[in-house]
Amino acid sequence: MRKAWLAFAIASGFFLFEFVTRVEPSLDAQAIGSFFHLSNSGFGTLSSLFFWVYAPMQIIVGLLLDRFGARRFLLLGSFCCAAGTLMFAATNLVGVAGAGRMLTGFGASFAFVGALWLVNHWFAPERFALLSGGVNAVGMIGVAAGAVGLSDAVTDFGWRPVFLVTGAAGLLLVLLIYFFLHEPASPAAAAQTGPVEHVRDSLKTVLGDGRVWALSLVGLLYYMPVNVYGGLWGTTELVRNHHFTTVAAETDVSMIFWGMALGSVAGGWFSDRIGHRKYLVLGGAVLTTCAYGAALYLPASALGEGVLLLAAGFFGGFQMLTFAMAKEGQDNRVVGTVVAFVNMVGIAGALIFQPLVGYLADRLGGNFELALMTVPACTAAAALIVLFVPKYRHPHHMPGARRGSPAV
Ligand SMILES: N[C@@H](Cc1c[nH]cn1)C(=O)NCC(=O)O
Numbered sequence: 001m002r003k004a005w006l007a008f009a010i011a012s013g014f015f016l017f018e019f020v021t022r023v024e025p026s027l028d029a030q031a032i033g034s035f036f037h038l039s040n041s042g043f044g045t046l047s048s049l050f051f052w053v054y055a056p057m058q059i060i061v062g063l064l065l066d067r068f069g070a071r072r073f074l075l076l077g078s079f080c081c082a083a084g085t086l087m088f089a090a091t092n093l094v095g096v097a098g099a100g101r102m103l104t105g106f107g108a109s110f111a112f113v114g115a116l117w118l119v120n121h122w123f124a125p126e127r128f129a130l131l132s133g134g135v136n137a138v139g140m141i142g143v144a145a146g147a148v149g150l151s152d153a154v155t156d157f158g159w160r161p162v163f164l165v166t167g168a169a170g171l172l173l174v175l176l177i178y179f180f181l182h183e184p185a186s187p188a189a190a191a192q193t194g195p196v197e198h199v200r201d202s203l204k205t206v207l208g209d210g211r212v213w214a215l216s217l218v219g220l221l222y223y224m225p226v227n228v229y230g231g232l233w234g235t236t237e238l239v240r241n242h243h244f245t246t247v248a249a250e251t252d253v254s255m256i257f258w259g260m261a262l263g264s265v266a267g268g269w270f271s272d273r274i275g276h277r278k279y280l281v282l283g284g285a286v287l288t289t290c291a292y293g294a295a296l297y298l299p300a301s302a303l304g305e306g307v308l309l310l311a312a313g314f315f316g317g318f319q320m321l322t323f324a325m326a327k328e329g330q331d332n333r334v335v336g337t338v339v340a341f342v343n344m345v346g347i348a349g350a351l352i353f354q355p356l357v358g359y360l361a362d363r364l365g366g367n368f369e370l371a372l373m374t375v376p377a378c379t380a381a382a383a384l385i386v387l388f389v390p391k392y393r394h395p396h397h398m399p400g401a402r403r404g405s406p407a408v
Pocket of ligand 1: 112136219220223319320322342343344345346347
């Protein structure tokens with residue numbers, strides 16, 4: 001169990017680290033943009049290079065983990081994530097900074113899926129929801145608390161020293177992985193299929209399963225408010241429609257991430273305890289819809305709004321159960337591929353909905369209140385779709401099933 005908990009702690013730490021590197025450029029956008037002589041849109045493009053690599057890499061990461069195990073890829077990933085951050089900090093050339101950002105995205109792509117893969121193979125099936133919620137909570141706390149701490153450090157010391165220290169911390173993580181992360185027993189250890197055969201079989205199994213598609217769509221719709229409201233438009237909406245100060249609005253929006261951290265652990269714990277997922281996802285999505293609906297359309301003080309957004313985040317955290325539902329429907333040999341696919345579809349939602357809400361707001365004469373109706377609409381749609389997803393557990397994921405045993 002010591003090795004299992006070490007794997008959980010190290011993999012969660014990697015997810016936290018990659019989340020910090022992901023959001024770091026936003027902490028001093030003006031200074032970084034003018035340092036590289038970039039316009040706002042040029043800076044946005046430079047920063048977004050991370051995602052251009054991160055998103056498509058997800059499925060590749062899942063396939064690699066299922067075939068070859070996790071250790072070597074977490075080593076490679078953490079090293080690339082750290083090296084990319086150091087490259088970004090050390091150069092005066094925008095092309096090199098862009099390459100650094102892509103290298104960071106490449107390395108980061110191994111963190112979340114790697115962590116869930118390790119949780120699946122190191123721990124008993126009846127702990128997956130709690131521990132995958134724990135991984136998510138660490139990432140969310142990283143955004144909520146880390147960003148504040150780092151933004152103070154950026155103000156005091158400037159962005160370059162902060163990036164350099166972050167990159168150096170990443171190298172420390174590489175050492176931790178090298179010395180303390182052990183490979184769990186998994187079907188990958190016994191896999192004898194050639195790489196091409198493996199890719200073909202895994203993709204056929206995962207992409208041919210309608211349940212995985214449905215749950216990926218549920219994840220996308222359920223996770224959408226985190227990217228769209230929490231990650232982009234929430235502060236604008238609170239300032240314009242509720243007339244809060246920017247600081248009050250930002251504080252309220254950060255409640256979504258604190259709520260997510262609590263909700264993903266509480267939802268996972270409760271789900272594992274009662275051995276059930278589907279109606280928790282359904283109930284969570286309904287309550288998330290109510291909380292965002294109230295936050296958007298009821299008059300409330302800054303405190304009241306913060307409480308509503310905390311509740312929205314809390315019930316939003318139950319979306320992590322979509323990973324448990326999806327992977328439990330499949331053979332243990334393709335867990336990485338399933339998790340990676342669900343995650344890739346979920347984060348692709350940001351690429352669609354962030355600009356869509358901006359477009360709608362423009363078309364509606366700047367009416368964010370109306371444009372953001374998409375938020376409760378998406379979570380309500382998630383609730384409706386999950387209602388029709390059949391409950392199913394593959395024997396590999398039944399309580400008491402032996403972890404890491406090659407596929408039976
Ligand atoms: N919770 C996931 C995103 C997701 C996808 N489907 C449902 N939720 C998450 O935080 N992933 C981390 C990442 O950005 O890769």
